[in-house]
Amino acid sequence: MPKLGIILSSARPNRVADHVARWVSDAVDDRFEVDLIDLREVALPAFDEPQSPKSGADKTTDHGRTWGERIAALDAAVILTPQYNGSYPGALKNAVDFLYGEWSGLPVLLIGYGWNAANEVLPLLETLMSRVGADVVDTLGLGFREDLSLEGELFVAEEKVARLAADLASLEEKALQPAA
Numbered sequence: 001m002p003k004l005g006i007i008l009s010s011a012r013p014n015r016v017a018d019h020v021a022r023w024v025s026d027a028v029d030d031r032f033e034v035d036l037i038d039l040r041e042v043a044l045p046a047f048d049e050p051q052s053p054k055s056g057a058d059k060t061t062d063h064g065r066t067w068g069e070r071i072a073a074l075d076a077a078v079i080l081t082p083q084y085n086g087s088y089p090g091a092l093k094n095a096v097d098f099l100y101g102e103w104s105g106l107p108v109l110l111i112g113y114g115w116n117a118a119n120e121v122l123p124l125l126e127t128l129m130s131r132v133g134a135d136v137v138d139t140l141g142l143g144f145r146e147d148l149s150l151e152g153e154l155f156v157a158e159e160k161v162a163r164l165a166a167d168l169a170s171l172e173e174k175a176l177q178p179a180a
Contacts, residue, residue: 083114117141
């Protein structure tokens, strides 16, 4: 069974990420083994490795090795991001920047939430993930008032529910493909 990481990128105490993560987890059914990765709990410090991740050098810090091993163990990932001031949280940028090879070729679905269905953050995150070599299969935006309340109550339209199902099927198909 392929392993799917669901990455919660908001570290705020009043976040709605837990509700969005539950929505995604419920849609996964039993097609993946799920690793729920909460960046609030991972709590990476600011990047502190002596070499650039792109260099391919071994990680020298325990947290760098642990983070790299956790992402390398995934066959696919769903990254959940709020739109904070038009962008993604610093914790997410730092978590992405800690690694390079581990993201390369990893099938990824990006789900943003916020005002205007996270229409500012998703293109930025797609660019970032493409730059580190991830295989971005889709982006899906959830909007306050149209898909969820400010408190995180979800009432997502059937069109987006169907799109999530199709995106998860794409992730599964890619995750099951033999490595090139």
